[in-house]
Amino acid sequence: MKKALLTYSSFILLFLYIPLVILALYSFNDxxxxxxxxxxxxxxxxxxxxxxxxxxxxxxxxLIALVTTAAATVLGTLCALGLHTYKQRTRTILSGFMYVPILVPDILMGLSMLLVFSQLHWELGKFTLIIAHITFSISFVVILLSARLASMGKTLQEAASDLGATPWQTFRYVTLPALLPGIISASLLTFTLSIDDFVISFFVSGPGSTTLPLYIYSMVKRGVTPEINALSTILVGMIVILMILSEKFQTKGTDGRKGQLPF
Known part of the structure; x- marks a missing residue:
């Protein structure tokens, strides 16, 4: 049974990655x-x-990915910390709403954002792209950090309070260091999602705000060429590196060092 599952998993991985390998290979074709x-x-x-x-x-x-990452990480972290203070039942209900932007199809998300910007009479461009990317990225940050906060529990924070720490000291010296690997992982994931997005960007982009995925799409309409293969290979390589780093920080726990608390 174990051997059969291993074989099945290998075929799935080959099915997923062989097209990417072929694309990268033909980007070097003369x-x-x-x-x-x-x-x-x-x-x-x-x-x-x-x-x-x-x-x-x-x-x-x-530019769009960097601004989106900074804003979504800060807002998502604050939201996750806020949700963590609620009781379990209330937190579960509120956290459920965070899954909506993830579950809604991208085409509906993009269309709804376009309608909002049209009603506000905002000119489509980099600003609307950033707002749209922040909107769908916050949910990923909140979900990742909420899971990490749940695994941490409240024992360390309560111990810090018993030792005389103020709420700010507890956050700075206990909560934040324990949460930092998750914050870095969430920021890397946000950057990856932003730089890779096409569908939502297609609806809310304007003149002078063409992103790399949108440019690849415009090139493909004229036929697949080695330049497209090369550009796609670079984009895939960036995404793979970012996802590996994100996974590394997500699985990274505290370093286990012991010492006197600085308060």
Missing amino acids: SRINAAWKGFTLHWYVDLFQNEAVIDALLNSL
């Missing part, structure tokens, strides 16, 4: 036709980074 391998080359990557439109799209994606 031919504009993906159907035939003509030799190894790096000139598609050189041409790619000499393309001003690609650089602009990359800078837009990085």
Whole structure:
């Protein structure tokens, strides 16, 4: 039974990752036709980074992702800490609402955000992209940090209070250090979600706010070329690295060091 499950899992992983490997492989193909391998080359990557439109799209994606990550992490952390103070039943009900932006299809989320911005008469651009990305990212931050807070319990905070710590000292020296790996993991996940988003960005972007996924989509409409393969490979590589780092920090616990509390 164990061997059968291992084989099944291996086939699933191959099914998921072989297309990405092929895409990356053909980004080094010395031919504009993906159907035939003509030799190894790096000139598609050189041409790619000499393309001003690609650089602009990359800078837009990085700017939007960085601002989104900073805002969503701060707001999500405060929300998770606030929810943690409620009783279990109330916390469960309020936390359930956090799953709505995750469960709602992206196309509906994008359309609803477009309608809101239209009613507010906001011009579509980087600002609306950032607002939309923050909106769907906060839920991921709250859910990740709420789970970490639940695993921590309240024993350490109560012990700190018994030792004479103020609420601010308890947060600074007890809660925050224990929560920090989760905060870093949530911020990396938020950055990944933002830089990878296409559907919601498609609805709320405007002139001068084209992101990398949107630029890839515009290129694909003219046909799949090695430049698209190269650009997609770079994007996939960035996402994989960020997800690995996010998982590393998510599973990282406290370092186990012991010492006198600084209060």
